Amino acid sequence: MPFPSKPLERDRPWVMRTYAGHSSPAESNALYRRNLAKGQTGLSVAFDLPTQTGYDPDDELAVGEVGKVGVPVTHIGDMRALFDGIPLDEMNTSMTINATAMWLLALYQAVAIEQAEGTGADPDEVLRGLAGTTQNDIIKEYLSRGTYVFPPAPSMRLITDMVAYTVTAMPKWNPINICSYHLQEAGATPEQEIAYAISTAIAVLDSVRDSGQVPQEKFGEVVARISFFVNAGVRFVEEMCKMRAFTQLWDELTKERYGVEDPKHRRFRYGVQVNSWA
Structure with missing residues (x-):
């Protein structure tokens, strides 16, 4: 095969970020700024367990867990300190947060708006x-991890409202990262991982559709913002087959069940992490 006559156009570089957060917002902010200065291009925020489950750090049930597996963030002052000196309108931020995701995103938005007001930028444009x-x-918190706060129905309502809101107000934001990774960590086979993850996606998309908050003509934009967090175990061939099946099933499901015609909206968007138990 002959070489091309001119160099191929390079794709956009991947976002490079490190999953990090510890002890306090100020200490975590210092770590983020050091990493960004060294060439990291995005942030991935780890929150501690009290933040994930809705407890204040001075609650007696939070004793011993504050700042241990992530950063404690309980009010807007914490969020300001966490992103002090980091322009959020230039950042790509992943937040590993589930039961309290709506509140953490609201705090993140509030800080972004404050930053916009300080520079004279249009807050609505910054949010978008x-x-x-x-x-x-x-x-997946009920199936495999356990840091849920509310019963299933109210929890699904929060997720539904958040997905519907972001499609209009924050169209570049991924409002949900469906986690098949944790299922295999809890003992699922690769086949079961796909089955439960697809079922989760159907439950969320059906809930958003049935809520009536997103018109049918915009539903492809909802599907386009769904992403997955996938496990990669030691069963090499089986894992390769799993991913081929995952992408094909997602394409068929979103076209046939939800009527999404644009192939770009139906793309299977995912991140992968290696299996820890194996």
Whole structure:
């Protein structure tokens, strides 16, 4: 095969970010700024367990867990400190947060608006330009992880409202990252991982559709913002087959069940992490 006559156009570089957060918002902010200065191009925020489950750091049930597996963020002052000196309109931020995702995203938005007002930028335009992801998968919290706060029905209502809101107000934001990763960590086979993850996606998309908050002509934009967090275990061939099946099933499901005609809206968008138990 002959070489092309001119160099191929390069794709946009991947966002490079490190999952990080610890001890306090100020210490985490210092870590983020050091990493960004070294060439990191995005942020991935780890929150501590009290934040994930809705407890204040001074609650007796939070004793011993504050700042241990992530950063504690309980009010807007914490969020300001966490992103001090980091322009959010230029950032791509992933937040690993589920049961309290709506509140953490609201705090993130509030800080972004404050930053916009300080520079004279249009706050609405800043919100529309915010890029990033909230994990926001409450179903896997019941199936495999356990940091849920509310019963299933109210939890699904929060996720539904958040997905519907972001499609209009924050069109570059990924409002949910459906997590098949945790299922395999909890003992699922690759086949079961696909089955439960697709079922979760159907539950969320059906809920958004049936809520009536998004017109049918815009539903493709909802589907286009759904992303997945996939496990990669040691069963090499089986894992390759899993991903081929995952992408094909997603394409068929979104076209046939939800009537999404644009192939770009039906793309299977995912991140992958290697299996820890294996």
